[in-house]
Amino acid sequence: MTKPIYAIAAVALLTGCSTIVSGTQQAIFIDTPKVDGAECKLTDSKKGTWHLPGTPGSVSVAKGDGPMNIVCTKDGYESSTVSVDEELAGATLGNIIIGGGIGFLVDAASGAAQVYPDRITVWMKPTEWASDAEKQAWHDDKKKYEEAEAEKLRKLEEQNKT
Numbered sequence: 001m002t003k004p005i006y007a008i009a010a011v012a013l014l015t016g017c018s019t020i021v022s023g024t025q026q027a028i029f030i031d032t033p034k035v036d037g038a039e040c041k042l043t044d045s046k047k048g049t050w051h052l053p054g055t056p057g058s059v060s061v062a063k064g065d066g067p068m069n070i071v072c073t074k075d076g077y078e079s080s081t082v083s084v085d086e087e088l089a090g091a092t093l094g095n096i097i098i099g100g101g102i103g104f105l106v107d108a109a110s111g112a113a114q115v116y117p118d119r120i121t122v123w124m125k126p127t128e129w130a131s132d133a134e135k136q137a138w139h140d141d142k143k144k145y146e147e148a149e150a151e152k153l154r155k156l157e158e159q160n161k162t
Contacts, residue, residue: 026063029119030070031056033145034138038074038124055122064114070122077124086114121145 032038032055040052044065052059055072066086073079123142129135 024063025060026116027058027060027118028116029056029058030072031119031121032072032074032080032124033121033141035074035077035124038072038077038122040070040072040122042068042070044068061116063116066114066116068116070120072122072124074124076128077126080122080124082120082122084117084120086116 028042030040030052032040036055038055040055040059042050042052042059042061044062045067046065048062048065050059050061061068063086067083068086069081069083071079071081123145125138129138
């Protein structure tokens with residue numbers, strides 16, 4: 001008689017696991033290389049908005065309403081926009097395996113089933129360059145960053161194939 005009670009209790013505890021483990025809010029760190037003090041406005045698909053008064057820094061946002069657009073501005077620089085999508089949170093997979101559909105539905109409804117990248121880089125181009133060397137250095141640094149990100153993605157895709 002006690003075995004069914006334990007089973008019911010276990011399912012109840014595991015239902016909504018991502019909601020319990022990771023919550024419905026997430027801190028996102030925003031960096032603007034070579035530019036400190038840029039203001040960034042974050043807007044999700046449901047028009048939720050958050051403000052970061054100066055970079056680099058973190059802002060806490062609601063999960064589950066992606067994609068998110070980040071617009072950063074600063075005098076002397078072109079406005080720059082980056083869009084990021086959410087991915088499935090790791091604890092959500094456990095919900096599907098252990099708790100079945102109920103836990104997944106709880107997490108999906110609360111936003112806990114999704115997660116944004118923890119760190120977002122926004123490159124901001126100066127409106128004027130002090131020299132051709134400064135301009136070339138900025139472009140070289142941005143290219144190195146993009147190549148490193150592409151390599152990370154390539155390695156991740158290789159890992160997912162195995």
